[in-house]
Structures are given as structure tokens and as C-alpha cells.
Amino acid sequence: MAGRTALVSGADPGLQRALAGRLAVDGLALADDLGERLDALVHVVAVPPPAPFVGADAGRWSASVMGELTPAFRAVRAAAPALRRSPSGRLVLVGAGWFPADRADGTAAAAVHGALVALTKTLARDLGPDGVTVNQVVVDPASPADASGVAAAVSYLCSPAAGATTGQLVTVGRGGPLRP
Numbered sequence: 001m002a003g004r005t006a007l008v009s010g011a012d013p014g015l016q017r018a019l020a021g022r023l024a025v026d027g028l029a030l031a032d033d034l035g036e037r038l039d040a041l042v043h044v045v046a047v048p049p050p051a052p053f054v055g056a057d058a059g060r061w062s063a064s065v066m067g068e069l070t071p072a073f074r075a076v077r078a079a080a081p082a083l084r085r086s087p088s089g090r091l092v093l094v095g096a097g098w099f100p101a102d103r104a105d106g107t108a109a110a111a112v113h114g115a116l117v118a119l120t121k122t123l124a125r126d127l128g129p130d131g132v133t134v135n136q137v138v139v140d141p142a143s144p145a146d147a148s149g150v151a152a153a154v155s156y157l158c159s160p161a162a163g164a165t166t167g168q169l170v171t172v173g174r175g176g177p178l179r180p
Helices: 013-025 058-085 107-130 147-158
Strands: 005-010 040-044 090-095 133-139 169-172
Touching (some): 013 147, 058 090, 058 107, 090 147, 107 133, 133 147
Parallel strands (some): 133 169
């Protein structure tokens, strides 16, 4: 993967360091910002804290959801032109998939990560004709994988070997129920 550039962004600085370290070992140059050249964007989306839906303050609930989705949207939107120019653009989102839907008081988290699943699928369709693959690494917040496992999955999805893998959710960790 030498000669390629990656940007790692998002909500978890520790995980971001692990991801950036693995991509650097793989030979990707790490970007500090969205420059003219970008071959891979990896964006980590946090899980909002559990909170009841019934009786919740609507503004606070909405702010919790949008506080996680908006940075992801902005990062993807800003990176898309450079990824489309890359001969092998890669977009990898790191999130919780459908796991929050199984948790008590998880409506905000389920809204965020359900939207992230839909974003992964639709961006794969929308950016695919330009040669950009879009995938998601899913980590169950109740039994998270260690950072090296997440980094290994991200590494694969950013690699040339994953050029035909797009629109997929790759679950790491101890597993759990299978979802669409």
C-alpha cells in the first residue's frame, strides 16, 4: 500500500492511534487533513450514552444523535472528491452496527448506528462507480474487540485485496446475533 495516503478521524483518540499505526505499518502515509491526495478515509463513530426515549428531552435526544452523525457526514462529504480521484479509494466507517438496538435505553445509539449502516450501504452504491469501496467495521460496544483486531479489519478493507468488497459490515470481537 506504499504511495497511498490515509486520514483517520473520529471520536476515539486511542482507537484512532491504533488504526493510524497499523495503516502506517502497511505503508500508507498518514494525512493530517484533507489535502488534494487521499486514498483512504477511516472514520470512527462513537456510541451515545444510554438514555430513555420515553420522557426524554427532545432537543437533548436529537443533539445526542446529531452530535455523532454530523462529524461522520462532514468527514465523508469532505473526503469524497479526493477518494473519487484516487485509483483505489477506500472509505471505512467504524461503528456499532445493529448492536445498540438490543440494548436498554439505546434508541439514540440505535438511531446513530442504524443510520451509519444505511450510509455505508448507500455510499457503496453512490461512490462505487468511481472505484471507491465503502465498508464498515462493526464493534459491539458491550464486548468490544481489542484495538489491534479492529485495526486488522480496517487494514484489510483499505488494502488492494479488498477491492471487490463494498457495502459490507465486518464484525470484529466476540460476535453476536447476525443482522442484515
